[in-house]
Each structure stands twice: as structure tokens, then as C-alpha cells.
Amino acid sequence: MPDDHSPARPDGRGLVLLANSSAGQSVARLDPLPGIRRRLPAARVVELGPDDTLDDAVAEAMAGDDPAAVLGVLGGDGSVSRMAHLARRHDVPLLVLPGGTFNHFARAAGLDDVDTALAAFVDGRIRTVAVAEVSADDGEPVTVLNAVSLGAYPQFLSERTRRGNLGKWLGGVVATWRALRGARPLGIVHDGRRASVWSVFVSVGRNDPDRHAMMQRARLADPVLDVRIHHARGSRVRAMASLAFGRRTIAVLRALRLMPPSSDLERFVEAEWDIDVRPGDAPAVYVHDGELEEADPAGFTLRVRAVPDALRVYAP
Structure with missing residues (x-):
């Protein structure tokens, strides 16, 4: 308000x-x-x-x-x-x-x-908004405004960061190519269920049901987490295609039948979400609001929780 x-x-x-x-x-x-x-x-x-x-x-x-x-x-x-x-x-x-x-x-x-x-x-004009907090293992919780991600997107961002001298555009092209050739699924355990996944996105607040890669939140005051999981049943091409977040790009990829089928995707809406991550051959990294973080390569627990009315922001 x-x-x-x-x-x-x-x-x-x-x-x-x-x-x-x-x-x-x-x-x-x-x-x-x-x-x-x-x-x-x-x-x-x-x-x-x-x-x-x-x-x-x-x-x-x-x-x-x-x-x-x-x-x-x-x-x-x-x-x-x-x-x-x-x-x-x-x-x-x-x-x-x-x-x-x-x-x-x-x-x-x-x-x-x-x-x-x-x-x-x-x-x-001040509005009160919900945020999330994320922590790995016993680390200090960090404020999240948009989303947390595991899997393909952090791997892509890690590749692009390593090629920072090429600039964002060319570095992104090279990172995409490398990810298409070498993307690795990672293991997760949630509520006793084990799965091999290409990616996980956790958005602050309920988000667009037609998107998997949720880089931008859709609502400011919604104190829940919108979790999307892409199970590793398809190709690396589909794993990378699922990272598209522009409406036009998604429409083109869907028309080309490169987006993953709905049967490969899973959604949860929760107030708190804990997950045990088993990186295996994949990099032990995660991303929050575009910031890349490294974690224990042997495995780590990622905890995300929604916090209502947590931040006051000047906004129309």
C-alpha cells in the first residue's frame, strides 16, 4: 500500500x-x-x-x-x-x-x-513489497527481489562470466554454444523425492504460467514462492530453449517445437522451499537476481523463504 x-x-x-x-x-x-x-x-x-x-x-x-x-x-x-x-x-x-x-x-x-x-x-510514494531470502547451507540469508535459479542458467552465466573480456553479447554467444555442448543435469532431493533436472527457477510471487525462466517478478506484494522445475528428460537444446524469457522468443521457440513439453515441467507454490542439491558433474553454482554464487561441489542445501511486507520502495 x-x-x-x-x-x-x-x-x-x-x-x-x-x-x-x-x-x-x-x-x-x-x-x-x-x-x-x-x-x-x-x-x-x-x-x-x-x-x-x-x-x-x-x-x-x-x-x-x-x-x-x-x-x-x-x-x-x-x-x-x-x-x-x-x-x-x-x-x-x-x-x-x-x-x-x-x-x-x-x-x-x-x-x-x-x-x-x-x-x-x-x-x-512508498510501496511495501514482499521479498525472498536465500541461503546455502549455514550461510547468511540474502535478500532476493526477483528469482533464484539452479542448473542451466547459472551454468550459462558462469560460462559468460569466464569470458567477460569478450563483452556481454559475444560472451553470451560463446557461453550459449558451450552450454549447448556441455550442459549437465544436476540431482536434487525435495521432500524425499529425488530427481535429475536441467533447471530450477524460484520466483518471488506467482508468475506467468507460460514461462519457465522467471527472471522478473510479476507482483510486488505476493508473499509466496513460485517454483518451476525442468526435469532432465529432453535434450540440451530444450534445456537452453527453456531459459528464454522474452514473449516473442518463447513464441518462436514454441512454434519450432524446441520448448520442453509440459510433461517435463513441474510447478509448486510455497511459502518456503528447501532443496538438497547434488551437483555431480555439473558446476556447484546458483544465481539470485543475476548474481552468481558458488557452493560446495560435494552438495549443498538451498533454502528459500518468502518474507511479506519486507521492503519499502518508492514506486508509482
Whole structure:
């Protein structure tokens, strides 16, 4: 629900905005910072360098006699997700300015551009949203805004990360080719049931029933997990085709009969979801909001739980 009581002033007083210079800028091609500074002259704007971290910058912003009343971030999904975690830790609202390649959470929140996000901030429009928390084994739970994934997508992302010097587009082409040749199913155990799967996606909130790869959430306040499992009964081609999340791409792949049949897919809607992962020959990795994490190659337990009313965000 909207909340008209913003802890920061319309001129930006009380806001600390962190700008991640390493985020992709395919949407915001022009530097938005000059315009942001003009509209929010009293805000503290911090540009992060390549060696700076969000955690350190937020710790500094919250220290002293004048801590931030609102945390803001200009960046991509990984930066936004981490800032959401820090905003929850310090119990302050979050201002999201889309500055990445896909901006999945920003788009789900109706923040299609920086101007829309700034207007919501100036108007003091705050929405309370559900999030998820994910942890591997005994690790600290991390905030998730969109989705968690196991299997083919983390393997693809791992390959693309290894080829970062090629750029996202060419690196993605090479990673796709490598995944088509070498993708490996992984073993999972859930509620005593064993399965060999190509991939698992866990979305925050109920999502589009026609998609398997859920990169972007569909609802902000739905405090459940939408789990999709692709069982390893078909080819690697179908395993990679199932990762498509664009409507047009899905339609083309379905017309070419490259998408997996419904009999290979399984869905759960739960408040909490625990799974034992047996990587076998597959890499022991998982992804949350586009961030790649490594886990124990011998096997690990992944725990995801939905948290209602967990984060306050400026949104129309």
C-alpha cells in the first residue's frame, strides 16, 4: 500500500544515493547523474569506483550524527538487490533508479526510467513489497527481489562470466554454444523425492504460467514462492530453449517445437522451499537476481523463504 509519509524531503535531504558505475547502461545511455543532482540538490550522491563496495558505502552513510533516512541506488539488478538487503538491515526505504541492462525489479515496480523513479520519490510514494531470502547451507540469508535459479542458467552465466573480456553479447554467444555442448543435469532431493533436472527457477510471487525462466517478478506484494522445475528428460537444446524469457522468443521457440513439453515441467507454490542439491558433474553454482554464487561441489542445501511486507520502495 502507498505511504504518504516519506522520511526524506522532496529536495533530497535525508537521501544517500549510490551510483554503481560498473552497471550496464543499455537503457540509460546518457549519464543521468547531472539531472539527478539538479532535481535533488540536497541529496548526498556517491559515485562508486571499481574497488568500492555497496556495503562499505552504506556503512559510512549510516554512521555519524546524520545517518541516511533513505538509501538510493543507480545500477542494475545485482546492485539493486544488494541495496534492498542493506535497506532492510537498516530499516530505511529504498529508492531504485534503473541503470542496468535489464532492470527487472525496477520494471516490475513500474520504474521504467529514472524520471519516473524521481517523481515517485518527490511525491513521497512508498510501496511495501514482499521479498525472498536465500541461503546455502549455514550461510547468511540474502535478500532476493526477483528469482533464484539452479542448473542451466547459472551454468550459462558462469560460462559468460569466464569470458567477460569478450563483452556481454559475444560472451553470451560463446557461453550459449558451450552450454549447448556441455550442459549437465544436476540431482536434487525435495521432500524425499529425488530427481535429475536441467533447471530450477524460484520466483518471488506467482508468475506467468507460460514461462519457465522467471527472471522478473510479476507482483510486488505476493508473499509466496513460485517454483518451476525442468526435469532432465529432453535434450540440451530444450534445456537452453527453456531459459528464454522474452514473449516473442518463447513464441518462436514454441512454434519450432524446441520448448520442453509440459510433461517435463513441474510447478509448486510455497511459502518456503528447501532443496538438497547434488551437483555431480555439473558446476556447484546458483544465481539470485543475476548474481552468481558458488557452493560446495560435494552438495549443498538451498533454502528459500518468502518474507511479506519486507521492503519499502518508492514506486508509482
